[in-house]
Amino acid sequence: MQLKDRVALVTGAAHRLGKSVATALAEQGCHLVVHYGSSEEQAAQTVEELSNLGIEAVALSADLSLEQEIEGLFDRIDSHFGRLDILVNSAASFERQAFESVAASDWDRVMAVNLRAAFLCSRQGVRLMEADHPTGGPPGLILNIVDLSAVLAWPGYIQHGVSKAGLLHLTRIMARELGPEVRVNAVLPGAVLPPPGMTTDSTEWRRMGERLPVGRTGEPAQVGLTVVFLAENDFITGEVIYVDGGEHLLGAGHRRPGAES
Ligand SMILES: NC(=O)c1ccc[n+]([C@@H]2O[C@H](COP(=O)([O-])OP(=O)(O)OC[C@H]3O[C@@H](n4cnc5c(N)ncnc54)[C@H](OP(=O)(O)O)[C@@H]3O)[C@@H](O)[C@H]2O)c1
Numbered sequence: 001m002q003l004k005d006r007v008a009l010v011t012g013a014a015h016r017l018g019k020s021v022a023t024a025l026a027e028q029g030c031h032l033v034v035h036y037g038s039s040e041e042q043a044a045q046t047v048e049e050l051s052n053l054g055i056e057a058v059a060l061s062a063d064l065s066l067e068q069e070i071e072g073l074f075d076r077i078d079s080h081f082g083r084l085d086i087l088v089n090s091a092a093s094f095e096r097q098a099f100e101s102v103a104a105s106d107w108d109r110v111m112a113v114n115l116r117a118a119f120l121c122s123r124q125g126v127r128l129m130e131a132d133h134p135t136g137g138p139p140g141l142i143l144n145i146v147d148l149s150a151v152l153a154w155p156g157y158i159q160h161g162v163s164k165a166g167l168l169h170l171t172r173i174m175a176r177e178l179g180p181e182v183r184v185n186a187v188l189p190g191a192v193l194p195p196p197g198m199t200t201d202s203t204e205w206r207r208m209g210e211r212l213p214v215g216r217t218g219e220p221a222q223v224g225l226t227v228v229f230l231a232e233n234d235f236i237t238g239e240v241i242y243v244d245g246g247e248h249l250l251g252a253g254h255r256r257p258g259a260e261s
Pocket of ligand 1: 011012013014015016017018035036037038039040062063064065089090091092093094113145146147148188189190191192193194
């Protein structure tokens with residue numbers, strides 16, 4: 001798919017990894033819907049920075065744990081752009097919690113954002129993609145951002161890991177169901193951004209990188225590059241690309257310093 005003048009929605013795009021993905025798409029000429037939950041000021045700042053790249057960007061808020069708000073988000077995209085070509089499901093809730101203390105409400109809260117919202121956004125997104133992509137046209141694209149907890153059994157992240165494993169499987173099921181009008185892929189980043197409270201110049205972050213097969217941590221822009229690659233290559237669907245410096249090769253026994261806190 002040629003990316004110039006396509007319309008992309010990135011959920012959770014006000015800051016951090018979602019912002020990097022939105023920036024990578026904007027640099028290729030995509031117009032951007034910068035979705036945010038509570039980070040209004042950062043979303044406005046992101047829109048300003050993306051607009052400086054010469055594309056149109058708008059910030060739209062929605063609580064992704066609520067179906068009605070998701071519907072409203074897509075109605076506003078329809079009113080504003082009248083189309084959607086790329087949906088990146090990046091927003092997530094990353095919670096560490098001991099198995100015994102996970103209440104039904106904790107389970108539901110994480111599943112609602114990490115898995116159900118991705119499904120509901122995809123269902124809404126497909127409506128806008130298919131309207132604009134009659135059979136024979138370039139397919140739309142859904143990209144799900146997962147993490148290593150989808151494939152490795154990390155203790156202490158039960159609802160998060162199950163939600164990401166579900167998102168990975170949802171990727172494959174949707175790739176079959178939604179073709180040929182829509183392709184669906186996943187990106188699996190590893191240590192590309194330190195967890196809140198840790199800085200990129202800290203000893204923990206450097207040590208985390210030294211333990212990886214590539215010997216260093218990555219950068220959010222490397223995830224953006226992968227998203228652009230998957231968007232441009234129309235012959236890839238149902239695929240997951242690891243952008244983790246080989247961390248998955250170390251197995252679940254390997255613990256990132258600081259990841260536990
Ligand atoms: N950081 C990494 O190194 C890394 C590694 C592997 C995978 N990932 C994946 O990459 C994605 C982004 O990671 P990140 O570290 O940048 O995430 P983050 O800092 O935890 O940000 C999460 C985003 O999700 C949004 N969000 C959460 N709950 C929401 C809700 N109920 N309604 C609407 N928005 C909601 C937040 O929006 P607001 O701030 O506007 O509320 C925020 O932008 C996630 O899927 C994560 O699992 C990240």
